[in-house]
Amino acid sequence: MNPYIPPLNLGMVINSSKDNNEVIYRSGFPQPLNYPYIEETLNLKTIIYIGSEKSVTDEYKAFITKNNYIFKIFEMSSVRxxxxxLKIKHIFELILNKQNYPILIHSNKGKHRIGVITGLIRKVLLGWSISGIYQEYGVxxxxxxxxxDLEFINNFDFGDLNVDFDIDQLPSYLNYV
Structure with a gap:
């Protein structure tokens, strides 16, 4: 029996107590030795990759196809x-649709780019303080x-994005009326 090996820097961003299916994970780029862990424990529906399409191997594409994951790539190298x-708008449109859950958002190492996206989720959707976001980023x-990255998160104004969403598809953890 092989042990399960999670992807580098795997962490939970959202775990809704209202709906066990509304989970967002973050990580570094999954490697073949991580596939059994992902397949058998995370029950994913969607994978969002923040990085370069050139990094997506044929083996990873086969893994995604085999598991029927929705797969979206957002080319990003830095906050510059x-x-x-526009990319953040599209990422949030995926996140604001409960039909896409559970979600894994990953970059290559699961540090800076994912730190920005996670920080924005924590700031905009969960109402975290900037100091808490900075602390998690540092971890x-x-x-x-x-x-x-931290300045970008701090100064980000979500109100400028005009994100498209269906109120009936919003995740339950948003506590909307």
């Missing part, structure tokens, strides 16, 4: 990227400086 707000990056 062109059209970053996953090993306190490697990410001043631009």
């Amino acid at each position: 990227d062109e059209n970053l707000h 996953y990056t090993g306190n490697i400086k990410g001043e631009m």
Whole structure:
């Protein structure tokens, strides 16, 4: 029996107590030795990759196809990227649809790019304080400086995005009326 090996920097971003299916995970890029863990424990429906399409191997594509995961790639190298707000808008449109849950959002190492997306989820959807977001960012990056990332999260104004969503499909943890 092989032990399950989770992806690098795996963590839980959202675990709704109202609906056990409304879970968002974060991680580094899953490797073949992580596939059994993902298949048998996370029960994913959607995988969002924040990185370069060039990094997606044929083996990873086969894993995604085999498991019928919805797979979306958002090209991003840093918070300086062109059209970053548009990419974040589309990521949030996926997150704001409960039919996409459970979700895994990953980058290559699960540190900076995922730290930004996780920080925005925590700030915008969960109402976390900036100090809590900074602390979590530091845990996953090993306190490697990410001043631009943290400044981006701090200054991000979600009101400018005009995210499309269906109120009937919003996840229950948002406590909407």
